[in-house]
Amino acid sequence: MTSLHKRFAGIMALGNFFEIYELFLSGVLATTLKRTFALTGLDLSLVLASAFIGAFLGAVAIGRLADRIGRRGAYMLTLTLYSAATLACVFAPNLWSLILFRFIAGIGLGGELPVTDSFLGDILPPAQRGRYAAWAFTAAYLAVPVVGFLGMTLVDGAPLGMAGWRWMFAIGSLGALLTFLARRGLPESPRWLDSVGRTAEADEVTARFERAAEAEAWKPPADPAPAIAVDSTVPLTTSSLFRKPLARRTLIMAVLWILAPVGYYGFSSLATLVLASKGATVTSSLTYLTFSFIGYPLGSYLSMLVMDRYERKWILGASLAGMGLCGLAYGNASTAVTIIASGFCFTMVANVMSNAGHIYQLEQFPTSVRTTATGWLYSLSRLSTAAAPFYLIPLLDSYGAGAVFTLVAAAMLLAALAVAFGVRTTGLSVETISDPGFPTAGAPASTRVPAKTP
Template sequence: MTARHKRFVNVMALGNFFEIYELFLMSALLSTLKETFSLSGISLSLFLASTVVGGFLGAVVVGRVADRIGRRGAYMITLSLYSAGTIACAFAPDIWTLIACRFVIGVGIGGELPVTDAYLADILPPARRGYYAAKAYTCAHVAVPVVGFLSLLLVDKAPLGVAGWRWMFAIGSLGALLTFFVRRGLPESPRWLETVGRSAEADKVTAVFEKAAEAEGWRPPPVPVKEEAGPPPVEKRLPVRMLFRAPLARRTALMALLWALGPIGYYGFSSLASLALQAKGFDLDSSLTFMTLSFLGSPIGSYLSMHIVERAERKWILCVALLAMAAIGLAYGYAQSAVMITTLGFCFTVVANIKTNATHIYQLEQFPTSLRTTANGWLFSLNRLSSGAAPFYMVPLFYGVGVGAVYMVGAAAMLLAATAVAFGVRTRGLSLENINTASRPEGSPTAALIPSPHTRATTRKP
């Protein structure tokens, strides 16, 4: 793990900062926008669903595009969409324009996260993959308390005569533009280059990492004589149908269930929190204060995940976090005092971010290079689809039955997800090739297409 690796991780974190900023923006702005645009019924549900429906489309399309044109090109697409949509939101004259713009933002966000996961998997060494992937998300999750504090400063004010909520959208768009220019210096993934037959380019990128490592004291192992006769075999491009055949089918199904159930457990806290607190009798200022204090748990939970993910198997970390989310979320739904609401909200955010980071890390390790962003995108799209559907049954449940019912449904979803994850594969500390050859019958189609764990381990450019 070199300084160059770390610099690229920081670049990824910068982009993700503004993606997370946007994802949590609605928690802070929902009450204000609801009053500003007189949102209710179908208009409220459409507004809440617009970003996540766009995210569904972005994850499906951009994820597949990234496996066809490369990770770097896909990044430019997602950031362009996000930047354009966010600045347009700041000038939106009516709710329908705002809904359309947030749909465009959703397409950008939906494509961004799967590509980020694939890129981190492609460049990080196995022994530190979990730690530095979690670090990228930890830096990004600093955006959550930033959203909270900005909402306290801006939401109910109008600097220079412009509504505070418009300023918050503008801040997000300027950050995205900055990220666009910074990310232009990212190299293409050498793993992806190799799968599409661009081995010379892959070697050039790998050589840059090697030179950085040598400058820090690393020395390459000698090349065995038997390897000098010809180039080592490389991973071939796999057809998409392999995601639905053994051994990948089980992984696809498990992660699909995890992504689909996740929003149900988190929705009441992330999108309905301000409404739930107002329903308990707290005014807008008090609600925003409680949420801001709760949001402080986001970077803390993400930071803790950095030191946990390499100490235990990913799936067991996920199981414990999901069970904790069920218990804490249920208690939060029925809490009445300010102290309990703030404490439980903080604890829920801590555990939820451990779960989120572990989910991303666990998924980015399970699929071969040529299908990695396709799998990530399709699976993440289920998260967007589930989030998009949530307003249409969670909002009526909230108004019809009460706050407690929303959190009870969420707890049940987390229990089911934890049960499914327990049947997942082991990934901690293993090379991507090792993970993708494990548990495969000898002579199976994918066994012939994906090299063994030690195929390239003895060459100078792994």
């Protein structure tokens, strides 16, 4: 693991920072936008869902595009769409223009995570892939408390005569522009280059990593281990995801990404509305929410400590169950202390789940369809998230927060059960995991491949 790996992981984290910023922005601004535009329940659901509907389309389209044109080109496209559309949100004159611009921004956001995950899976060494992918997400999730604190500072004001909620969109757009400039120095994925036959270019990028390792006192072994064969010499089609041996993995991950967002984004989108239903004011609910949001980066940091020490599917299953229990506590909390404590525990466990899910996802599929698979599966996540306000808000209005989080708990436990049937991945190369002969229950330790990376 060289400083070059860390640098590129840092650039991925920067891009994800502003994606996470945008995804959590709607929940923070929900009550403010409802008041500003005099929104009905359906109008508010459309505002909250618009970015996620766009993200559904972006994940499918850009995920497949990244396996055709490469990871780097897809990065630049996602950032361009996101930054331009988010800047347009600043000047949105009415509700429908805001929904349109949020939808377009969502297309860019939808492609961001699949491409980032695939790039990290392509370049990080097996023995430390979990830790440093979790590190990249940890840095990104610092955006969550930032959104909360900005909401507390700006939402009720109008600096320089512009409404605070418009400033929050402007900050997201400028951040995406900075990320665009930083990402110009990224190389293309050497595994992707090799998978499409551009072997000489793949070798150039790999040599760059080798020079970085040698500069940090690494010496090539006198008797090197046999090279790991590339996982697919012929590019696979999208239909291969629904045939053996990949169909089972596709199904398990589909169940995960349909159910997990019910809790993860259900909390972030409805948190201020849940607190309002308990009688909290806008200011006090944002205060409670900001302290709860501190759990996101802390949970992400916690995941770094365990991700390469234990089998990832069990970390994922345990954290899903933890979300269900903490959600029940949050839904039934009635005092400031219990609201903040249960919200903090929920967000902390949620980000252990999120990081474990992202890392487990990027390890499942061969290089030639890795981003396609990730995009399709994340698209289910976005669709699930877009649908959530349409049934969670009526449930909240009719039966209260306790009923909402009972539904969340049931969804989390079902997802945990599905993940238990997944393959083992911790410490294994992506080529070994994507081998058609790799056993479903996981390979014994003797078959594990020594850490090898570009």
